[in-house]
Amino acid sequence: MDVIVLGGGLMGTASAYFLARRGARVTLVERNRIGTGATVASFGNIRRTGRHLSQLPLAHRSLRLWGKAERMLGRDVEFRATGHIRLIFDEGSLADMRAYAQATRPWGLDLEELRPREISARFPGLGPEAIAASFSPQDGSANPRLIARAFAEAARKLGAEIVEEAEVDKITYTGCGFLVASSKGAFAADCLLNTAGAWGARIAAQFGEEVPIDARGPQMGVTEPLPNRILPVVGIWTRNKEHGAYLRQVERGNIVFGGAAERVSASLDPGHAVADPMGLALQLRAVARLLPAIARVAVIRTWSGCEGYIRDMLPVMGRSATTPGLFHAFGFSGHGFQLGPGVGDAMAELIMTDRCETPLGDFRIDRFNQGI
CATH class of the missing domain: 3.50.50.60 (FAD/NAD(P)-binding domain)
Incomplete structure (x- = not known):
């Protein structure tokens, strides 16, 4: 065929x-x-x-295929199953997480619920004000x-x-x-x-x-390298879009982050989106809630791209x-x-x-x- x-x-x-x-x-x-x-x-x-x-x-x-990617494709695409943690800062979001965890269990997704002491012991430096978190240990990131x-x-x-x-x-x-x-x-x-x-x-x-469908562009950024290693991808449970940030640390030490800021408009011709610098301050405030240390780190690049939202x-x-x-x-x-x-x-x-x-x-x- x-x-x-x-x-x-x-x-x-x-x-x-x-x-x-x-x-x-x-x-x-x-x-x-x-x-x-x-x-x-x-x-x-x-x-x-x-x-x-x-x-x-x-x-x-x-x-399952991400786990086979290096062997299947013959090169390292930097897939790392380091886990995915979502921090929770209020009781309403905690209720949302628990309802989602219960709903997804029959679909084969088992989320661990972490309390503040477990968060600080397993992932020092993350969300010191968090009241709980969900953790999915088999998830992670790739390049x-x-x-x-x-x-x-x-x-x-x-x-x-x-x-x-x-x-x-x-x-x-x-x-x-x-x-x-x-x-x-x-x-x-x-x-x-x-x-x-x-x-x-x-x-x-x-x-x-x-x-x-609408063409929109995410607001993304990356910092200079940090010496301490944050293994999981970090996100948040929240109904507030201005708090909806996420981050991960690459093996070279840089922190890649996104979320919080509104997605920018993108034109299909030529098909590019440009990050709005006015959204960066909002992003950094939201990301600092997840990782306070980022407030002392320089942002070295921002970018966007053209995505289709149905x-x-x-x-x-x-x-x-x-x-x-x-x-x-x-x-x-x-x-x-x-x-x-x-x-x-x-x-x-x-x-x-x-x-x-x-x-x-x-x-x-x-x-x-x-x-x-």
């Missing part, structure tokens, strides 16, 4: 790899360079905590700058064609397949997989499938509702990084076998036409 994959971020490159591994003849077409869109702007969080319940089977599938290119190179070794800096001019459904005309030539295939991220809705609309914050994933042979996997609304390998594996299974062991029903594209 011939498959064209549109989009060279983590979703597209992972899909290309798993399709090629199942024997498909794959052509991946990317308008820029591999992994330079939403993937490289990502925080790098490998978390299951806080996900919509219907995403958890996919998140579990993906976590967004490495993963998409690692999948692309591994797919290429399996025979996939990776075409970069190719603007797509026209997509034609021929009745028995697809023809994609681009600045790097024309490509034909039996199936088309749309993994174009924030641009995915434009492709879907060409086939009569409308998706309510109205219900769930992705579009699965078969087209209008066109045989067309498949979608886009709109992961700022929380797709952990899901990436699982998305690629699930889409390859669906395309090549006409079935998928992971339930995808809540992500179908026609849900917006049914008032859901």
Whole structure:
């Protein structure tokens, strides 16, 4: 089977790899360079905590693949299962965490509840005012700058064609397949997989499938290195968006942080978002609540990127509702990084076998036409 994959971020490159591994003849077409869109702007969080319940089977599938990534892809993508801790500062958030932990237990997610003494003993320096925390020990982080290119190179070794800096001019459904005309030539295939991220809705609309999506950019930053090592990814349980910060420390000592500040507007043409410097002070106040030591550290860089946010914050994933042979996997609304390998594996299974062991029903594209 011939498959064209549109989009060279983590979703597209992972899909290309798993399709090629199942024997498909794959052509991946990317308008820029591999992994330079939403993937490289990502925080790098490998978390299951806080996900919509219907995403958890996919998140579990993906976590298993993250654990195999170095052996599977032949290079270290800096996946580290150092755990994910979410600090809690008020009774309402504690109740929210306990309700979520109870709801997710049947879905295979077991969260530890930590009290203040356990937090300070296991993770010194974090959230001195926290009244509790949740901890998921198997989660962690990976390097967004490495993963998409690692999948692309591994797919290429399996025979996939990776075409970069190719603007797509026209997509034609021929009745028995697809023809994609681009600045790097024309490509034909039996199936088309749309993994174009924030641009995915434009492709879907060409086939009569409308998706309510907004292009936004996260506010991200990184500090100079700190000598002390903070192993887990750190977040917060809160209903207040201004407090919703998160951070992780990379092995070189720098603290990567995000959250709290409003996501900036992003234009699909040319597809870039610029961090708002006015949001940095708000972010640092929120992050300092999680890690007070950050107040004495210099911020050396800030950035943003173009992500697609769907109205219900769930992705579009699965078969087209209008066109045989067309498949979608886009709109992961700022929380797709952990899901990436699982998305690629699930889409390859669906395309090549006409079935998928992971339930995808809540992500179908026609849900917006049914008032859901």
